[in-house]
Amino acid sequence: MTGWQIFVAILREVVETVVLALVMLVILQLLIRNFRVEGHSMDPNLQDGQYLMIDKLSYHLPFDLRPPHRGDVVVFVPPIQQDKDFVKRIIGLPGDTVEIRRGVVYINGDMLPNNFGAQLDQSSMPAATVPDGFLFVLGDNRPNSNDSRSWGMLSVDSVVGKAWISYWPPETWGIIPADRPSKEATLSRWLAERFN
Numbered sequence: 001m002t003g004w005q006i007f008v009a010i011l012r013e014v015v016e017t018v019v020l021a022l023v024m025l026v027i028l029q030l031l032i033r034n035f036r037v038e039g040h041s042m043d044p045n046l047q048d049g050q051y052l053m054i055d056k057l058s059y060h061l062p063f064d065l066r067p068p069h070r071g072d073v074v075v076f077v078p079p080i081q082q083d084k085d086f087v088k089r090i091i092g093l094p095g096d097t098v099e100i101r102r103g104v105v106y107i108n109g110d111m112l113p114n115n116f117g118a119q120l121d122q123s124s125m126p127a128a129t130v131p132d133g134f135l136f137v138l139g140d141n142r143p144n145s146n147d148s149r150s151w152g153m154l155s156v157d158s159v160v161g162k163a164w165i166s167y168w169p170p171e172t173w174g175i176i177p178a179d180r181p182s183k184e185a186t187l188s189r190w191l192a193e194r195f196n
Contacts, residue, residue, distance in 0.1 A: 092136030
């Protein structure tokens with residue numbers, strides 16, 4: 001092989017590697033997104049400055065293969081402040097009747113268990129039915145959350161994606177559960193349970 005042929009072969013390898021990396025980056029950007037929590041509306045489960053990985057694909061699959069579920073933590077564009085994404089928990093699904101009595105949430109007349117450890121307040125809200133194509137969302141820190149109690153139902157079309165994994169700071173590494181406090185789903189907790 002001549003020097004020119006070696007140069008061409010190396011250049012081709014570099015170009016192929018760069019193109020492959022760019023294609024992978026584009027695919028990843030279509031499927032996931034990172035998000036930084038700002039504020040304290042999701043305390044104690046998500047803290048100010050915590051970084052999350054958002055699954056942008058699940059809710060947009062055809063035939064509603066993975067529709068939103070009660071308890072999912074979602075990132076969305078709020079109807080009141082379109083230049084900043086919010087993060088809240090889904091409480092009411094389309095067709096649900098949501099009512100709040102002195103901080104306790106009722107779905108279709110049944111009390112919603114606080115399995116994920118939300119900080120409750122004494123607020124009340126008359127019964128309201130969630131229309132098709134909408135969700136009712138609340139922050140886990142109810143006394144300090146700007147959510148559906150203030151601005152109404154959230155359009156499903158406004159949802160960017162489902163909070164999937166916490167990746168920073170390291171002590172929060174883990175999945176974002178829909179049915180229990182986030183601290184119970186961290187990698188450190190899992191390791192401690194397995195090896196202690």
